Amino acid sequence: MHSTTLPQLAITGLLVACLPLSMVWMSSDPHKFRKLVWTIAFLTFDLIVFGGFTRxxxxxxxxxxxxxxxxxxxxxxxxxxxxAAEALMPTGPVNVFKAWIEMIHRYLAMGIGVLIVGLMSTAWIQWRRSHARAFNPLLPTVLFLWVCVQGAFGAWTVTLKLQPAIVTTHLLLGMTMLALATWLGGRQDAILAPPPAPDAAAESALRRLRPLAWASGAVLLLQLALGGWVSTNYATLACTDFPLCNGQIVPDMDFQHGFTLWRELGKTAAGHYLPFQALTAIHWVHRNFAVVVVLVLGSTALRAWRLPGLHGTARNLALVLLAQAMTGIATVYLSFPLTIAVLHNAGAALLVLLVTMLNYKVQHLLDPASRPPRWQAAASASHS
Structure with a gap:
């Protein structure tokens, strides 16, 4: 590596972070810490979508x-x-267009890293001054540590030549980073405008909803792992029709090789070429588990729809879930068009954001310490 490369990359990361930082600083919003949190969440969503485009x-x-x-x-x-690399292998992975896509992805990741460092630093400084709940530094610090681990897996993604287990983990870490930023953003919103305490009937419904909301997060996480495994193994077109797979309900599949985690891209653990039946197994499992995801997340959205304070999030969750199912089917019917595939990746990130926000709102509404008393909420509403 050239001696000036690291300083140049550091300057690039700072420059990328300057635009969103300046927008936050010059905005008329008095709650700039909250605005910075949501800016990080928005850019993390963009990074995940662009990462999907890169892949x-x-x-x-x-x-x-x-x-x-x-x-x-x-x-x-x-x-x-x-x-020189393109001349040696004209159809290989290296050309100017792909190089720029990869480096823009890295530059955006570096810019987000700078913003998270700024967020964490601000949280610690303000916490020491005021001990205000809005600046509790625990979650910003976790977010900083998380982005460091995410960066390490980004490096291993390249140095280990797109090994599927590493690439899938990199995707899951990115989605979790989005969830952390969303949870922190939800906390800032709730501190700024705390919702009124639910009545007895609503509180009972929220307690029944909470396990289902947790289950939605767990089911979604598993489906993200399966979807990442499909993408990183290039198994999207292993089934060329729908709802059947290659004309069969249960096609010929090789689960052993398909779900061996530690292996090279396109190879078995023994180093042989991965059989097509392994790719079919990967695709078929992801496709069929999507039914579970639709049922669990759909049930959660339906129950949350009826509760005050959750209607908007539940409605958006139902709409994105429907769109995600449609783009998933369209990738098969349209033989994997790039735009639809990127939208499917974006839909997965939106589901993470919405399921996280739903879980935060349920948790917050059921936490007596985080909401104003009923009389205080009523007084506030009467004055507004």
């Missing part, structure tokens, strides 16, 4: 080293190396 365009090895591109800070400087 789906086969650009993950557009720059086959890390953190730079052929030891340099950007594809402009590495143009000669990229051109």
């Amino acid at each position: 789906l365009t086969d650009s993950g090895l557009g720059c086959p080293d890390w953190p730079g591109c052929y030891g340099l800070a950007n594809p402009f400087l590495a143009h000669a190396h990229i051109a």
Whole structure:
């Protein structure tokens, strides 16, 4: 690696972070910490979607080293190396377009890292001054540690040549980072405008809803892992029809090789080429578990729809769940168009955001310490 590469990358990360930071700083919103939290959540969502685009365009090895591109800070400087690699393998993973896609993904990740450092620093400083609940530094610190682990898996994604277990873990860590930022954003919203305490009937319904909301998160996490496993093994078109798979309800499948976790891309653990039946098994399991996801998340949305304070989140959850099912089917019917596949990835991230927000709201409404008394809420409403 060139001696100036790391400083140049650090400057690039700072420059990427400058625009959102300046927008937060110059906004008229007096609650700038809250605005910074939601800015990080929004950009994390964007990073996940762009990461999906990077994976789906086969650009993950557009720059086959890390953190730079052929030891340099950007594809402009590495143009000669990229051109040489493309000349040796014209249909390979390295060309200028893919190199830029990969490096833009890294630059955005670095910018978000800078924003999270700023968030954590602000939280600690304000917490020491005021001990205000809004600045509790625990979650911002967890978010900082999480992004460090996420960065390490991003590096291993490249250095281990897109090994499916590493790439899938990288995806899950990114989705969890979005969940953490969303939970922190929900906390800021609730502190700024605390909802009124539920009455006895609503509180009873919330207690019945809470286990189902937790189950929705667990089921969604498993489906994300299965979806990541489909994507990282390039098994999207292993079943070419729907609702059947290659004309059969239960096609010929190889679960042993398909779900061996530690292996190279496209290879079995023994180093042989992965049989097509293994890809079929990967696709078939993800497709059929989607039915469980629709049933559990749909039931959760239906129950939450009837409760005060949860109607909007439940409605959005139901709409995104329907759209996600439609884009999943469309990827098969339309033979994996890039736009639909990216939208399917975005839908998964939106489901994470909405399920997290639903869980936070249920938890917050059931926590007596986090809500104003009924008389205080009523007085506040009468004055507004």
